[in-house]
Amino acid sequence: MRIWGLVAAMVFVASGAFAGQAPVAYRLTPVVERGALSALAVEMRFVGDADGVTDLELPSSWAEGEKLWRLVDHLTVDGARLDPGGEAVRLLRHGSRAAITVRYRLAITGETDPGRDHAKGEPVVRPAWFMAHGEGLFAAPAGRQGDPATFAWGARPKGWTLVSDLDHLAGRTGKVSEIIDSVVVGGTQVTRVNAKVAGAPLRVAVIGQWPASAQAVTDMAARIMTAENALWRDRGQPFLITVTPLGEAKGGGSSSTGTGKSDAFAIESTTNVDLTRDPHFLAHEYMHTWLPNQTGGLPLEDEARDYWFSEGFTDFYATRVLLASGIWSLEDYAARYNEVLTRYDGSAARNFTADQVMAVFWTNQDAQQSPYDRGRLLALTWDRAVRTASGGRLSLDDVMRRQRDAVRAGAKGYGAALFPGTLRALAPGIDVEADLARHVTGGETVWLESGVFGPCLALARKSVPVFDRGFDGAKSGQTGIISGVDPAGPAYAAGLRDGMKRLSREGGKEGDSRVEIGYRVAGPDGVPSLIKYLPAGKTTFDLQAVSVVPGLSGEQRAACVADLAGR
Template identity: 25%
Template sequence: MFKRVLLTALLATFLFSCQQRPESDISYEISAVMVDSVPQLKIKMTLKASPNGTTTLSFPNEAWGQEGLHKALGKMQLLNVEGAVEKDADSSRIVLMHPKDVEELEFEYFLKQDFEGDVSTSKIYRPIINKTYFHAFSHNMFMIPENAGESEDILLDWTSLPEEYTIHNSFGSKEKIQLLKDQDVGLFSNAIFVGGDFRVFNGEIQGNKISLATRGEWIPFKDEEVFKVLEETLTYQRNFWNDHSQEYFTVTMQPFPQENGSSFQGTGLTNSFATSVSNNDQTDIGQMVYLFNHELMHNWIGHTIKNDNEEEQYWFSEGFTEYYTFKNIAKNNINGLGGTFYIDELNRTIRDLYASSVGEVPNSEINYDNFWSNYEFSKLPYWRGAIFAFYLDQKIQRASNGTKSLDDVMHQIYDDATEKGQKLTHDYFTGLMKTYWDGDFDAVFQENIEEGQKVDLVALFNELGLEYSPESDVYELGFEFTEGRKGIASVVEDSKAWEAGVRQGDEVFSRSIWQGNVEHEVELGLKRDGEEIRVSYYPTKKGEVPQLKHTTENIEKLGF
């Protein structure tokens, strides 16, 4: 009887194993190990061998602003055949050399965290692996065979990880075996994978799953507050676009320590959005409302509606996304934010654009080099595009007596993108706008986008009967750093920085600066002639910058 029971149990285990390990083109078996007291992930990979005896795997050494990613790789070896493994950092390849008659390879490699100390904004895009959890992106975790097709059956086997580990990623949650059938390899290569002590919150929007995975003890907010913001954001955005086609979507949120100020960043990925957020009392839930609404709006503006020329149409992909971030939040009262919030964000954007030293450069100067190397150039498309979108929205509503708005234009652009594969070009946009515009729209577009001239907001506010102030405080830091930001290179005389005592030649040993924000003080620790000096001031100056007033009449006229 005992033998029969044992045989039955073994047979059940065998059948369970067979069910849990289906056939695939590429498989990864992941386990957690300690190597010389260092926590690592061991990844056993099974893949097709190249008939010429050399199989190459892609594993970038440089990606997403990070260099030297191959330093995260530990021991590598072929398991089922004699051969050799070579790391080619210059080409971002791992080369497997093996007999030509082999059809399948079993290859094992180890992955480790290659930095010490706390996680930071500069480290979040490297593999994070410790005794408690791991956090990695596809490109720095899973090697991809270069002989793979556009789509493959990919198996992820997490069963060797500790039982208490939460497994969560762009393709599912708490699944120890994941078979990704006919998986687009490019989409697989653009995903987030986390495991360990993550907490997962789940919900549904019209039958489609959404989730939030986070960890650590948050200081500024509760998990439930963040999940509610996520749920509201996705619900209202999907309703706006009338698009509830995504069956699964997740957000991961990783905390990192930061002593002064707050910072947050996010990366849109396959079925997911990965965020990292400073965990201190200077971060607040309102920043998560903005982050989620802006970045998740890119599911449509930027992802479905693609720019024909990336930098040339940043005014649309970033600027219109920014405008619809404000509008979506206020229209739907997300986290209690309504018309006053809309006016606040609009005023802030106006101040930023008017105070910018590059505020009226031609659109052609927003190129790759400028955008990625200069803060003001990187923000200019957000500011210019958002103000232009506001201008168009109000003019369309006024010309149509409220029967149409910029929303109708956006829906038409979305329909053309999904049904015809139409990309956003200047000719396409101006052609479409002519059906909504009363007058010469080509001239308007040429002046405000191509040439970069500011929209005449004073004339617009007067036309709409909106109450406004003709001037405002605008941002002025008041000094320039030396290279490396360790000293003061120059100071604007009579600026707030000058009045506070900042002088050319001062050494900087500490700083807290909210770039572009007039509501937070700049705090500097300076050294001069061996003496330590601490200064603080509001980085402002007066400018002829129109600002809408927070009146009930303004809020009603703007549609809130």
């Protein structure tokens, strides 16, 4: 049951659209009563538009969160008349450039951890802690994303720690868009670690207890960030990592999601996840500092159409950085690409057109993953093509740095739209538009060519059975009860039945039918048992596979690492 309560965001806003006026100033104050969070006190001040009518934009739809305005409660206005009705946009009528005060509340969503199905666009507010993305928290006058803005916390409750990437605005003026593209956390059990990366502050704020300490997460993140700054030839900048709990997944499963901001990333995860065991997750999120944030960004509508660029390229570079930094070996690098290729080649959405992907993107896991894998494999292909065309002088890294520099110099256009022209300027013979038409728009399979990984990794193709879990894995993981067992599938043949309690999963590799998977379950008598089987379906598909060439000398391995790392 959803328990409604009170969240308030204290927001002072003054338009910078008119010369001489103060910047938009946001203030956020948590209110703790009798030891528990009851509200974030809310106030919003700004100068109305010159024509006497201002549209106030409330949080709307973002990152699986729909109709976020529905959480806004007790909206009141001084200095203007609030027209009745309206949802995401509320109409204010007032005198020309009037001083306006808006107050509102956001509803608390419950007193227990949000769970693995939480829509990350929605604020999470609990008696002892809170986390919210700016997109789901802050309102703003319409059309003022580029206006100057400041941020400050209000009074800090005794015993509470408050952290946000907006703290980076302390003592200076940013933009309204920075306020919206933010994350805020606070609570009584926040562990905060401070470090330096390339001379700039790195802060890690972790709520609750996790397998890896906040210090271990910080150390891993600092190593990755150092390598990524080197890739982009950039100086360090203030950065924040937040880690907040989704709770324990039922049946021993796990779930993690990350959201990259321009100067932060927010991790939401079940608390059984060791965040240092998969550095690719951290590398991916920090790479969003540049991709797509500093290379053109994403469109406001249907942004997932450009995920081949923003997410696929980010995956490609995260893998490259982990190899370059020495965190991963050649074997680790090959293993990750084998995971990607197994998932991609065996995906039910492998040949979805872009329109088909978009039609089911938020409800179909295969469709959601498709742009990531297509973009990663296309980036790998184009990187080798640029190297070949330039006689080894250039790589995709040079293309991306040039696009970053062009955007900083004022180039207009979203990242995915800017990329083909940027690459063409450095390697005219590569027809990026044709590749995109075939593989992204049309859904044609990306078959990698021999040599795309250089001389140290061999590429082969083999026929393997499709991955068939034999039951509804997603629903069973959510409920902790086995359901949807196919009587003709491998799970049923091994003894798995609907209604068994799912205790844990042991072994197996998601998407790989060649690796035995096991489920520890309990039947009606409550006695636990372990059921193992090969999750192999009755049909097959062609799988691309990578392996490290045996017998490489140390010098050859070093040369191959340098090549694959883009050096």
